[in-house]
Amino acid sequence: MTTDERATAVAPNGAESLLRTLVAGGVEVCFANPGTSEMHFVSAIDRVDGMRPVLGLFEGVVTGMADGYGRMAERPAATLLHLGPGLANGLANLHNARRAATPIVNLVGDHATSHARYDAPLASDIVGFARPVSGWVHTSTSPGSVAADGARAVEAARRPPGQIATLIVPADVAWLDAGPPVEPLALTTPATVSDTTIAAVTAALRNGRRTALLLRGASLRGDALIAAGRIAAATGARLFCDTFAPRLERGAGRVVVERLPYFAEQLVETLAPFEQIVLVGSTPPVAFFAYPGKPSWCSPEDAAILHLAHPHENGPGALAEVADALAAPSTGLAVAPLSLPDEPSGRLDQFSVGAIVARLLPEDAIVSDEAATSGLGPAMALATAAPHDVLSLTGGAIGQGLPLAAGAAIACPDRKVICLHGDGGAMYTVQALWTMAREQLDVTTVIFANRSYGILNIELQRVGAASGPQALSMLDIGNPDLDWVALATGMGVEARRTDTVEGFEDAFAAAMTTRGPRLIEVVL
Numbered sequence: 001m002t003t004d005e006r007a008t009a010v011a012p013n014g015a016e017s018l019l020r021t022l023v024a025g026g027v028e029v030c031f032a033n034p035g036t037s038e039m040h041f042v043s044a045i046d047r048v049d050g051m052r053p054v055l056g057l058f059e060g061v062v063t064g065m066a067d068g069y070g071r072m073a074e075r076p077a078a079t080l081l082h083l084g085p086g087l088a089n090g091l092a093n094l095h096n097a098r099r100a101a102t103p104i105v106n107l108v109g110d111h112a113t114s115h116a117r118y119d120a121p122l123a124s125d126i127v128g129f130a131r132p133v134s135g136w137v138h139t140s141t142s143p144g145s146v147a148a149d150g151a152r153a154v155e156a157a158r159r160p161p162g163q164i165a166t167l168i169v170p171a172d173v174a175w176l177d178a179g180p181p182v183e184p185l186a187l188t189t190p191a192t193v194s195d196t197t198i199a200a201v202t203a204a205l206r207n208g209r210r211t212a213l214l215l216r217g218a219s220l221r222g223d224a225l226i227a228a229g230r231i232a233a234a235t236g237a238r239l240f241c242d243t244f245a246p247r248l249e250r251g252a253g254r255v256v257v258e259r260l261p262y263f264a265e266q267l268v269e270t271l272a273p274f275e276q277i278v279l280v281g282s283t284p285p286v287a288f289f290a291y292p293g294k295p296s297w298c299s300p301e302d303a304a305i306l307h308l309a310h311p312h313e314n315g316p317g318a319l320a321e322v323a324d325a326l327a328a329p330s331t332g333l334a335v336a337p338l339s340l341p342d343e344p345s346g347r348l349d350q351f352s353v354g355a356i357v358a359r360l361l362p363e364d365a366i367v368s369d370e371a372a373t374s375g376l377g378p379a380m381a382l383a384t385a386a387p388h389d390v391l392s393l394t395g396g397a398i399g400q401g402l403p404l405a406a407g408a409a410i411a412c413p414d415r416k417v418i419c420l421h422g423d424g425g426a427m428y429t430v431q432a433l434w435t436m437a438r439e440q441l442d443v444t445t446v447i448f449a450n451r452s453y454g455i456l457n458i459e460l461q462r463v464g465a466a467s468g469p470q471a472l473s474m475l476d477i478g479n480p481d482l483d484w485v486a487l488a489t490g491m492g493v494e495a496r497r498t499d500t501v502e503g504f505e506d507a508f509a510a511a512m513t514t515r516g517p518r519l520i521e522v523v524l
């Protein structure tokens with residue numbers, strides 16, 4: 001009898017039955033930061049084959065890792081969070097995950113049902129915390145139904161385009177004898193785009209008007225990208241994605257998709273020439289923030305907005321149908337060439353860093369980009385580097401890049417992960433470095449140490465607010481300067497600091513030719 005069989009010979013408790021149900025539903029990783037109310041899950045992990053526990057030392061790391069994993073694996077991981085406060089600590093990165101439409105089974109422990117009436121210190125409105133980030137929320141009320149709840153949570157998380165399914169499990173529901181695990185539920189497939197819509201968009205693409213296609217979700221990958229490239233080749237339409245697309249396949253050999261700019265006035269300028277905008281899994285682009293006297297709505301007022309596919313619909317299928325209806329060619333598509341920058345010299349800045357990263361980027365790498373004001377240089381250089389995936393900060397809540405990189409590395413252990421990060425944002429979830437070390441994840445982190453909340457200095461000017469020394473001190477993160485080498489090595493990650501092109505090239509080349517976590521502090 002295997003350990004597995006022995007364990008199921010006696011009635012499993014709720015925690016075990018739920019975990020087995022999740023494994024049967026394809027959930028294989030549990031990013032966790034548990035407490036007393038989750039102890040029966042902690043215990044059950046040893047009895048359940050197929051569920052890998054990964055500890056994060058802050059819940060924002062846990063939820064960010066689940067996001068990175070889900071974006072790359074295209075199926076959910078589970079989290080394990082400690083009541084309302086644990087969930088609340090993880091909310092910002094759940095917000096980013098919701099914007100990315102990442103599937104996540106978000107497990108939150110709670111006090112035992114019999115304990116709830118006493119309003120013990122950790123009691124809180126967990127549903128209230130969970131609701132705004134979750135597409136589905138449920139509180140298990142009985143060990144007899146917790147496995148079925150788990151199966152429903154998996155199905156809900158995977159409902160197209162993907163969402164957060166929060167399952168709250170009281171401690172007694174986890175510890176009491178439960179029924180056996182249940183089979184996975186049938187998954188909902190993306191809704192089919194109607195023939196009428198395909199015909200209408202095909203006709204619009206033939207009407208001679210200047211057209212932009214704005215792609216998001218699964219339409220930025222694989223065959224969908226090729227279908228979009230065929231449409232562009234046949235009609236002259238230009239392909240765009242949001243500044244912060246959740247996941248984009250980019251680099252040599254890939255159909256070129258232009259990233260929309262961040263600032264509203266540049267967005268307006270970019271979209272100004274277009275008479276029609278076709279949305280594929282996306283929504284009309286709007287300004288990230290409002291500024292006095294600047295527009296929020298960034299599409300031309302008279303541009304026609306057409307939906308080829310809403311996010312829950314089959315965008316890739318619709319693109320293929322439109323391409324075929326247009327009899328679009330399959331060859332001669334506008335793909336990025338392989339063109340690496342010259343070896344940089346002179347100052348170490350985002351452009352020389354970008355050039356070196358692009359020159360040395362291994363094929364099929366994953367780039368987690370939260371480089372903020374240092375992101376332009378790498379993004380430009382990487383456009384024609386080896387093919388790779390880019391993951392961006394979807395919800396604007398900084399502190400996503402490091403955990404996202406860790407989660408992506410767990411989903412794709414054979415791919416090099418590069419994390420490009422501002423020093424300010426990296427401090428939010430710096431504990432992700434510890435998980436990278438513990439799990440020996442193949443992530444190279446580049447910290448752009450400008451000792452500043454750089455973007456906020458720009459925003460201060462843009463909103464037209466006055467700035468005195470006290471105000472500016474709130475945007476300056478020097479004094480004391482963060483010591484990234486000490487921070488990283490203190491968490492078990494090998495690290496180097498450099499302020500020269502040669503030093504960075506040396507450190508990055510070494511990181512690209514060895515496996516395991518590394519950090520390079522780029523002093524700007």
Ligand SMILES: Cc1ncc(C[n+]2csc(CCOP(=O)(O)OP(=O)(O)O)c2C)c(N)n1
Binds near residue numbers: 373
């Ligand atoms: C959760 C959250 N808190 C605060 C902010 C406001 N904010 C936006 S950018 C930023 C600083 C980013 O600094 P850094 O990562 O060093 O990049 P830099 O702007 O210097 O390039 C802050 C605090 C935010 N976007 N999200």
